[in-house]
Amino acid sequence: MARSRGQLAAPPPQPQAAAPKPQGIVGPGPDGKDLPAEPQPSPVNPHPVGTAESYLFEIDQLEAALRLPDADPLKIGRKIDQWQKCAEIKGLDLANANIERMEPIRRFLADPELCNQQEKSLLEMQRAMDEADALSTEEEALKKKWINLIQLAILLQRRARETVWNFGIYIVRDQQTNHVIHMARQHIEIFGAWNDPVVMNSLVEMHPGSGKTTILCIQDLWEMTHDTKLRFLKMCSNLDTARKRLDVVRNYIKGRPLRALYPTVALDPTRPDNAGQFTLFRDNTGSQEPTMTAAGWTSAIQGAGFDRLDFDDLCDITVRREPTTRNNLWDNWYRVALNRRRWATGGGRIRYVCTPWHVDDVPARIQNHLRDGKMTGWRVLKFPIREDSRGDPIPLLDRPGLADDIRQQKYSDPTGYACCFKLDPRDEAIRKVKEIRLYDVTGGTDPLCPEMYRTLAGQLLAEIKAAEHWWVIDPAAGGRDNTAMIGFALLRGSGRAAMTAAKLFTSKPSENIEQICRVLETTASDRVLIEDQGAFGKTWVDFGLQYLLARLGDDFRGRVVTSGTRLRDSTTGNLQGKNQRKEQRFFAAVPYLEEGVIRLPGRWVKDTHKGAHLEVVTDPAMLQVYEQLNNYPNVLRDDAVDCLSMFVNHHITTLVRGVARMRKPVPVLKVKKYKGVLQQLYEERLAALEKEHAAFKAGNEPSERSEEGFIFEQEVA
Numbered sequence: 001m002a003r004s005r006g007q008l009a010a011p012p013p014q015p016q017a018a019a020p021k022p023q024g025i026v027g028p029g030p031d032g033k034d035l036p037a038e039p040q041p042s043p044v045n046p047h048p049v050g051t052a053e054s055y056l057f058e059i060d061q062l063e064a065a066l067r068l069p070d071a072d073p074l075k076i077g078r079k080i081d082q083w084q085k086c087a088e089i090k091g092l093d094l095a096n097a098n099i100e101r102m103e104p105i106r107r108f109l110a111d112p113e114l115c116n117q118q119e120k121s122l123l124e125m126q127r128a129m130d131e132a133d134a135l136s137t138e139e140e141a142l143k144k145k146w147i148n149l150i151q152l153a154i155l156l157q158r159r160a161r162e163t164v165w166n167f168g169i170y171i172v173r174d175q176q177t178n179h180v181i182h183m184a185r186q187h188i189e190i191f192g193a194w195n196d197p198v199v200m201n202s203l204v205e206m207h208p209g210s211g212k213t214t215i216l217c218i219q220d221l222w223e224m225t226h227d228t229k230l231r232f233l234k235m236c237s238n239l240d241t242a243r244k245r246l247d248v249v250r251n252y253i254k255g256r257p258l259r260a261l262y263p264t265v266a267l268d269p270t271r272p273d274n275a276g277q278f279t280l281f282r283d284n285t286g287s288q289e290p291t292m293t294a295a296g297w298t299s300a301i302q303g304a305g306f307d308r309l310d311f312d313d314l315c316d317i318t319v320r321r322e323p324t325t326r327n328n329l330w331d332n333w334y335r336v337a338l339n340r341r342r343w344a345t346g347g348g349r350i351r352y353v354c355t356p357w358h359v360d361d362v363p364a365r366i367q368n369h370l371r372d373g374k375m376t377g378w379r380v381l382k383f384p385i386r387e388d389s390r391g392d393p394i395p396l397l398d399r400p401g402l403a404d405d406i407r408q409q410k411y412s413d414p415t416g417y418a419c420c421f422k423l424d425p426r427d428e429a430i431r432k433v434k435e436i437r438l439y440d441v442t443g444g445t446d447p448l449c450p451e452m453y454r455t456l457a458g459q460l461l462a463e464i465k466a467a468e469h470w471w472v473i474d475p476a477a478g479g480r481d482n483t484a485m486i487g488f489a490l491l492r493g494s495g496r497a498a499m500t501a502a503k504l505f506t507s508k509p510s511e512n513i514e515q516i517c518r519v520l521e522t523t524a525s526d527r528v529l530i531e532d533q534g535a536f537g538k539t540w541v542d543f544g545l546q547y548l549l550a551r552l553g554d555d556f557r558g559r560v561v562t563s564g565t566r567l568r569d570s571t572t573g574n575l576q577g578k579n580q581r582k583e584q585r586f587f588a589a590v591p592y593l594e595e596g597v598i599r600l601p602g603r604w605v606k607d608t609h610k611g612a613h614l615e616v617v618t619d620p621a622m623l624q625v626y627e628q629l630n631n632y633p634n635v636l637r638d639d640a641v642d643c644l645s646m647f648v649n650h651h652i653t654t655l656v657r658g659v660a661r662m663r664k665p666v667p668v669l670k671v672k673k674y675k676g677v678l679q680q681l682y683e684e685r686l687a688a689l690e691k692e693h694a695a696f697k698a699g700n701e702p703s704e705r706s707e708e709g710f711i712f713e714q715e716v717a
Helices: 051-066 073-089 095-102 104-110 119-130 137-160 164-171 186-192 211-227 239-254 256-261 323-340 361-373 404-413 416-418 450-467 511-520 534-552 554-559 580-596 620-631 639-650 676-698
Strands: 199-204 232-236 291-297 308-313 349-354 378-383 438-440 470-472 483-491 496-505 527-531 560-563 598-607 610-618
Touching: 051 073, 051 095, 051 119, 051 580, 073 483, 137 256, 137 349, 137 450, 137 483, 137 560, 164 186, 164 211, 164 256, 164 349, 186 199, 186 211, 186 378, 199 361, 211 232, 211 256, 211 308, 211 349, 211 438, 232 239, 232 323, 239 291, 239 308, 323 361, 349 361, 361 378, 404 416, 438 610, 450 483, 470 639, 483 511, 483 639, 496 511, 496 620, 496 639, 511 534, 527 554, 527 639, 534 554, 554 560, 580 610, 580 639, 598 620, 620 639
Parallel strands: 199 349, 199 378, 232 291, 232 308, 308 349, 438 598, 470 527, 496 598, 527 560
Antiparallel strands: 470 483, 483 496, 598 610
């Protein structure tokens, strides 16, 4: 619209400045929105602005105004919520501040748990009681009782600050019953090792339910309260377990018993506090690293400079059947985790608590390195379970039903009991094979061979030479695994077999192929059985087998058979079910070893105790095969176990049908944990099951029949 003469032009529009944020806003909150503005304190507020007392004064004024007749409850309630929200943002504990400003007696009535009171408050309460006047006789006795309790609480707190075990008894409760924990002699000895100023590293082996994780948590809390600058790495078998352990430590830090002992120890709200880490208030505020970090053995650990490295049951049951897992665990622990220590201060302290699972797991390798002098500065503590005169286990801790659970596991799972409770992975109860039968490689020509066996031994050796010969190959999965090549003679007429040769190659897979080619070129064989499952089997069949065909010619193609990890039906030979683990496949082949259906080569020896008897031949490879079969699963390598399992599974319909039925674990009666007369009935039933188990084993022992054409290892004086 046109402007008339003399009319002033409108000023140009100015950009509007952003409205200032209300006073008290400290920035966006976790959801990205601005935090609520802090209301202005009243002029009559006598307390410094921003303190808990100032907030409580304002809330008291609003609550007093709420009781007036013309009060607006909705408006006043919003103001109270606003003050409480601002106090929460600043990290102020209004509940504790409200208790602190009470009179001593009222303060005690508001929180009667003496162990959660700080010593300063307890002394103030005691003085207030001493100064009370005009008390009746009953009130005087009550006053004296509480004074004694206060003195006892002060004494307990002072004792809790003296030693780590008293500290743990004061702040920690049993995870199952929430009762006060009781320390055993073994726990005190472990605390002594963990606080040794000379030997910095320790390995502790204890059975499940012995409280090893709890005392490790106590030790961490004890060191945190004395030096908040320390950094901790807590590593378990998986990340979820490590996070649970870390959360337990965090909850105790937030708990009132620990705050009563050490009021200044608290979490830093300005630092990340999540499932994987937390940070305490500390003097070195410039440090960006958390106080405690959780990690699994496969986790990518960030940063270095840890003062304390806690390894809590790093190995689980999978290490019993997976050599690759054992190797990876050791590599990650030895080359990665240990390099996260703070070397500038002489090295961080290592605390390893565990239950052993295998003769080659991480705890076993640590002890081997210490024995060989490859590692120093360690202390090893072992506390196997004790047994009474009847052989019943005695748990380290007296928990309801724990003794019954361990006793039941002893009879139902001897392998697990030997590892986890006796702490002996080499125990005889763990071995899958109880006996391996041998045959005479000299055919009865050895002078030590008894006269009665010479003819049968010669006939058997002639049958083995004329039998169908197989090479069974288990390709290596790479790394430190071996490629096993086992020769078998299949006696189809009698449904038996004999192991004739063994080759174990430790080179790289590409070099192993060349070695396999040389063996196949220089030895005569009718068939070759190759595994095509697992980490490297498929790749070996796709590439290594093609190379073998090119080297050995087309006639070799018709002699090759591949095998997987699915078990075959013993009657029809059809594959059934899913792929089975190594333990299950070998368990199906064990009766064929124990009953002499498959035999290993032996030689005659004589000593003063056994007389003339057969022992496995001195060939180094065959000795390793015998060691693997005889001691599985407690062996460093198990390639021969795979070869035997493949051979038995592939010829399940050819091998003799007289093998006893596959043994199954004896069923254990699941009963409730009774006491008194019912407990006696339970023990009688358990004894009956053991007797039934013994009768079951006795009824399935095969009879030794000489007409089967095999030499039986009877002792000859």
